[in-house]
Amino acid sequence: MGSYPFEEIEHKWQKRWEELGLFKTPEVPKKKMYILEMFAYPSGDIHMGHFRNYTIGDVVARYYLMNNYDILHPFGWDAFGLPAEEAAIKRNIDPKTWTLNNINISRATLKRVGISYDWDREVITCNPDYYKWTQWIFLKLYEKGLAYQAEAAVNWCPSCKTVLANEQVEAGICWRCKSPVTKRTLTQWFFKITAYAERLLNDLDKLSEWPENVKIMQRNWIGKSQGAEFDFLIEDSNKKFTVFTTRPDTIFGVTFVAIAPEHPLATELARGTPYEKKVTDYVHQAQLKTEIDRTSEVTEKDGVFTGRYALNLISGERVQLWVADYVLPSYGTGIVMGVPAHDERDFQFAKKYQIPIKVVINPPGESLDATMMESAYVDHGIMLNSGQFDGLPSEEGGKKVVEYAIGKGIGRFQVNYRLRDWLISRQRYWGAPIPMIHCDDCGVVPVPETELPVLLPEEEKVDFIPKGRSPLEDVESFRRVKCPRCGKMASRDPDTMDTFVCSSWYHLRYVDPHNSKEPFSKEQAKLWLPIDLYIGGIEHATGHLLYFRFITKVLYDSGWLPVDEPAIRLFNHGMVLDENGEVMSKSKGNVVSPVYLMDKYGVDIPRIAMLFAAPSDKEVRWTDEGVRGATRFVNRIYRIYEQYAPTLVQLPEVSNKKWLEQDLSPAEQRLYRKLHQTLKAITHDLNTLEFNTAIAALMELLNQYDRTEINHKEFLKYFLRSFALMLAPLAPHLAEELWAKLGAETPSIFKVTWPEYDPKAIHEDEIELVIQINGKIRARQKVSADLSDEELKNIALNHEKIEKLLDNKKVKRVIVVKGRLVNIVV
Ligand code: ANZ
Ligand code: ZN
Secondary structure, rough: OOOOOOOHHHHHHHHHHHHHHHOOOOOOOOOOEEEEOEEEOOOOOOOOOHHHHHHHHHHHHHHHHHHHOOEEEEOOOOOOHHHHHHHHHHHHOOOOHHHHHHHHHHHHHHHHHHOOOOHOEEEOOOOHHHHHHHHHHHHHHOOOEEEEEEEEEEEEOOOOOOOHHHHHHHHEOOOOOOOEEEEEEEEEEEOOHHHHHHHHHHHHOOEEEEEEHHHHHHHHHHHHHHHHHHEEEEOOOOOOOEEEEEEEEHHHHOOOOEOOOHHHHHHHHOOOOOHHHHHHHHHHHOOOHHHHHHHHOOOOEEEEEEEEEEEEEEOOOOEEEEEEEEEEEEOOOOOEEEOOOOOOOHHHHHHHOOOOOOOOOOOOOOOOOOOHHHOOOOOOOEEEOOOOOOOEEEHHHHHHHHHHHHHOOOOOEEEOOOOOEEEEEEEEOOOEEEOEEEOOOEEEEOOOOHHHOOOOOOOOOOOOOOOOOOOOHOOOOHEEOOOOOOOOOEEEOOOOOOHHHHOOOOHHOOOOOOOOOOOOOOOHHHOOOOOOEEEEHHHOOOHHHHHHHHHHHHHHHOOOOOOOOOOOOEEEEEEEEEEOOOEEHHHHHHOOHHHHHHHHOOOOHHHHHHHOOOOOOEEEEEOOOHHHHHHHHHHHHHHHHHHHHHHOOOOOOOOOOOOOHHHOOOOHHHHHHHHHHHHHHHEEEEEEOOOHHHHHHHHHHHHHHOOOOOOHHHHHHHHHHHHHHHOOOOOOOHHHHHHHHOOOOOOOHHOOOOOOOHHHOOOOOEEEEEEEEOOOOEEEEEEOOOOHHHHHHHHHHHHHHHHHHHHOOOEEEEEOOOOOOEEEEE
């Protein structure tokens, strides 16, 4: 008896699937199911993380296919982006060649994995027929006032002379040359995602099939906070500034004000005073620090006094004006009212610089002494030292303070979001050009829709070594263009878009990928959207998963989409670790390549090993032992069919028999029951993506099969037929082969409808009912398994032994645990 001959088998079935057009998306779906895995960045060949993610999607897609759904299961490539340029600089090939080459390699591997993609719908974001529509989306946002240009402080490496993405700054150091990164103010393009903050937040409540942790991460990222703004007056000047606070009840406790170093006021206040040098030095220092360093709880807060004072318009008190880098320029107003008694950061700051501490909230029934405090009292309580608001509970008092400020015109209620607008311009070559033109006379003019795409120049040798400005700025033939409005010579915007713009709408292109007139037709969108199941990594929780919700909402608002949320259900798969529990990565040299595994074991063995090793949403350790186990399992199955199938092929149809009414032996009957219990469990597991328990159930079933003497040939065929069907989504190539050995009722096992379990079979006939009095076991009795709670209760109360024990005691309560136990409380 041989082992599973994957070389012969797997390729044969992949060819058959192709010939049958098994994974081709139906034109007009009756019962649609859109299953999507996050597409891939083509940086080489696919790795085990891809293998896992795409296998998960494949199991589900095949399962729904067998449930007669019309499936859309597409794939594509997130093909623009930095690594292509980096590789191009290193190897001296152009990013396009490098990228398309990687796509070809990875696609070939994925086809070998046999994933059920409709390859006719493949999208590649760096192809003009795709990025034309990425540019179209930019124009739509621009039309709606959701794309705008503004100055922003960006990361700048003075030695590389380039702008860096946040991800390229590690602890304030440039990833390439290791010199300190500074900030530069440059004009950049933004998408106004903040205009959707409220909806992005509220609609999370609709997403009942998204993991709770992703929703929590998005809520925190959006970071809604309700509070107030107060105006302050600068002494010796008639200028005002505004602070944002979540604790208006502490306004009388303000003893200083802290300004972010980037705020224009910071340097302005000290100008021409003896404090000027200290302040400007501090401002420069602060710009070298990362946001994390500045706001971390563990680093000591520092700052400089500006020598100036401001007037708290509510309390009438005079307070010191400081510059401090724990204040972030981009949150609230960039200026904080310092309340040392009730805010921990302010407390540390005041202690360090001997700034007064004034208590304005007491804990209920207690009285704080500022000189004795070792930390801030941050909870709510009773207001004091607060003029007319003394004695009020602080929550209520805070509102009163704001109402008072509104009356005086010196304050207001204010909602703030942590979410910032999305900076989407990159001074890079390998991206979708921003479809805008700058004209001396007309200003910024959008490229007319009819002139899309704005092609990335390829003919000329583009020098994409970063120089601090976009490489496209130096490509004359690209840059120079007639102004669409006045016809004078003007210049194209030289920046390209963040790759996350490309990936914010790819799920929409799949519904109509060959449309050359529109990004997708509204009809196709209606047929297929939303995504029914989206599978991908948790690392995208506050990036891509927020962006694609945003773009979906924008297109919904402009009438392009039937839904305002992109995905009904989200599933986050876990990471793949090596034998020692370390993340697989090229730099650690511990990667296992899917190609190597397939050469050695074929597809289905690594597939079973991966699916069995852990629940799909948990980390999985990839071990040789796991592969050996899967090999034994697969070979065992294969041998059974090799041995028995030839003797069963000729038997007639076995699927529609009433097996419990046939003359099966008791052992065969038990196996029949086990089969249907397994079918029920697996059906559940495939819906919940718990593939490890599904495979465990098949293993158990196989064990019982081994212990059962089967004399009834038709029943054996029925059993093997059912087993192959249950195995099909999990080990598709193997299952096809088993199906064929049994006589192949259909050209593919995936043309068979997923079987229904027999409800009569899954119940055991009898159970042993445990009867307790006050939690102590007093009797056991065999009863029929399908009795109701009421019937079980009566049996228990009327049990001979129990009746005696109860002996007219008063029964307080009877608790029934279905199918197991009755507890009588006396
Ligand atoms: C005074 C105060 C008193 C505050 C007190 C808190 C407690 P969230 O909840 O995150 O919105 N803040 C405001 N703008 C800031 C900025 N640009 N950088 C750093 N901190 C800033 O936090 C709002 C609180 O963070 C505000 O309320 C302000 O400090 C501070 F007993 O104002 B609070
Ligand atoms: Zn013009």
